[in-house]
Amino acid sequence: xxxxSFENHIMTQFxxxxxxxxxxxxxxxxxxxxxxxDSIQAVIKADSNLAxxxxxxxxxxxxxxxxxxEACILIIARRQPAAxxxxxxxxxxxAINDLERIGxxxxxxxxxxxxxxxxxxxxxxxxxxxxxGDSVSGMLANALDAFARFDVEAAMKTLEEDxxxxxxxxxxLRELVTYMMEDPRSISRAINVLWVVRSLERIGxxxxxxCEQIVYVVKGKDIRHQ
Amino acid sequence: xxxxSFENHIMTQFxxxxxxxxxxxxxxxxxxxxxxxDSIQAVIKADSNLAxxxxxxxxxxxxxxxxxxEACILIIARRQPAAxxxxxxxxxxxAINDLERIGxxxxxxxxxxxxxxxxxxxxxxxxxxxxxGDSVSGMLANALDAFARFDVEAAMKTLEEDxxxxxxxxxxLRELVTYMMEDPRSISRAINVLWVVRSLERIGxxxxxxCEQIVYVVKGKDIRHQ
Numbered sequence: 001x002x003x004x005s006f007e008n009h010i011m012t013q014f015x016x017x018x019x020x021x022x023x024x025x026x027x028x029x030x031x032x033x034x035x036x037x038d039s040i041q042a043v044i045k046a047d048s049n050l051a052x053x054x055x056x057x058x059x060x061x062x063x064x065x066x067x068x069x070e071a072c073i074l075i076i077a078r079r080q081p082a083a084x085x086x087x088x089x090x091x092x093x094x095a096i097n098d099l100e101r102i103g104x105x106x107x108x109x110x111x112x113x114x115x116x117x118x119x120x121x122x123x124x125x126x127x128x129x130x131x132x133g134d135s136v137s138g139m140l141a142n143a144l145d146a147f148a149r150f151d152v153e154a155a156m157k158t159l160e161e162d163x164x165x166x167x168x169x170x171x172x173l174r175e176l177v178t179y180m181m182e183d184p185r186s187i188s189r190a191i192n193v194l195w196v197v198r199s200l201e202r203i204g205x206x207x208x209x210x211c212e213q214i215v216y217v218v219k220g221k222d223i224r225h226q
Numbered sequence: 227x228x229x230x231s232f233e234n235h236i237m238t239q240f241x242x243x244x245x246x247x248x249x250x251x252x253x254x255x256x257x258x259x260x261x262x263x264d265s266i267q268a269v270i271k272a273d274s275n276l277a278x279x280x281x282x283x284x285x286x287x288x289x290x291x292x293x294x295x296e297a298c299i300l301i302i303a304r305r306q307p308a309a310x311x312x313x314x315x316x317x318x319x320x321a322i323n324d325l326e327r328i329g330x331x332x333x334x335x336x337x338x339x340x341x342x343x344x345x346x347x348x349x350x351x352x353x354x355x356x357x358x359g360d361s362v363s364g365m366l367a368n369a370l371d372a373f374a375r376f377d378v379e380a381a382m383k384t385l386e387e388d389x390x391x392x393x394x395x396x397x398x399l400r401e402l403v404t405y406m407m408e409d410p411r412s413i414s415r416a417i418n419v420l421w422v423v424r425s426l427e428r429i430g431x432x433x434x435x436x437c438e439q440i441v442y443v444v445k446g447k448d449i450r451h452q
Contacts, residue, residue: 087299191420
């Protein structure tokens with residue numbers, strides 16, 4: 001029937017549009033993941049060139065957010081999706097916000113990497129940055145994997161990783177305060193490392209938000225603030 | 227802004243629904259504003275009771291976010307709003323996220339107020355907290371006023387206040403580092419003040435986001451990342 005196939009055609013197009021924003025979201029996730037890794041490397045290796053690259057490329061992440069946001073609003077306006085499709089689109093508008101903020105934190109880490117590369121002093125605190133950086137990068141990678149597969153179980157498992165990130169974060173803070181007390185001349189430098197560590201902890205929080213959104217869209221259940 | 231001149235009964239109900247989420251949003255804004263003020267007072271007056279109250283009441287802010295979010299999704303699903311109404315609803319879902327994060331920062335400030343109230347030491351850093359706290363509270367109040375009146379001009383003016391907040395923030399950081407260097411025994415305490423100052427600066431950023439959203443919904447123009 002002509003009408004039927006017309007309808008089918010429209011539904012297929014709608015599906016394609018949903019798939020398109022999902023692909024764009026995963027691309028944005030990949031970009032943000034790279035920004036995070038580069039910013040950590042820039043700190044540990046005192047590589048100001050790499051840091052400058054992260055700072056420059058934040059713009060791309062911002063543009064991705066605006067583009068995907070606009071695509072979501074257009075889909076809602078034109079397609080008037082219901083139930084689970086609507087939840088999916090609403091989730092994407094929230095997820096890109098978390099990804100943008102992760103990009104923002106990576107840029108802040110890169111800013112501190114530039115300052116640290118110009119400061120004299122021991123590399124105290126770098127061990128902690130590497131350790132926490134590994135935990136947080138792993139958590140973000142797992143959150144994005146869970147997103148790609150819409151895997152609630154993987155999302156729940158990743159949520160639990162946040163407790164370890166918090167422990168690593170607190171332990172890093174204690175170490176940094178000890179360095180400062182032992183050598184007050186290191187204070188200014190240690191505070192820059194402190195901001196890096198804080199940004200990493202925030203990124204863990206955003207990765208946690210992403211996981212909660214997966215549970216929300218798949219189960220239709222809001223587990224934030226629980 | 228919800229249009230007020232519909233003749234059709236169903237449309238009037240729709241207007242009422244839009245007005246309802248706007249009212250809920252303003253209530254949430256008022257609650258968050260109070261949480262911020264109380265958390266700053268708790269630090270300055272070393273009032274751990276007030277701090278505990280802020281920590282307890284964060285739950286209310288979280289509940290408001292979930293309720294408003296659900297109301298927005300229901301409106302989109304049932305009413306299928308177009309153009310400016312859709313932009314308004316989408317903006318609300320973003321604004322409540324910023325408000326919730328402001329509430330979250332206020333709770334963090336309150337946590338540090340509890341720790342600070344138990345630590346010995348001079349009240350160094352409190353002058354900075356009061357000063358920055360005033361700037362940030364003022365900025366949030368102006369952002370919420372601009373929201374209530376959908377006043378783009380007021381929103382743009384409030385956006386400019388962020389530059390002053392950033393200056394106050396940087397000056398507070400410098401003072402704190404000086405205190406630490408002068409008296410290494412104050413380091414642990416000063417770092418708690420440092421986190422308070424950082425949270426205040428973040429709240430300024432969220433107030434800025436709120437203003438950008440007003441411009442977006444009124445002008446249909448995305449000025450983020452500009």
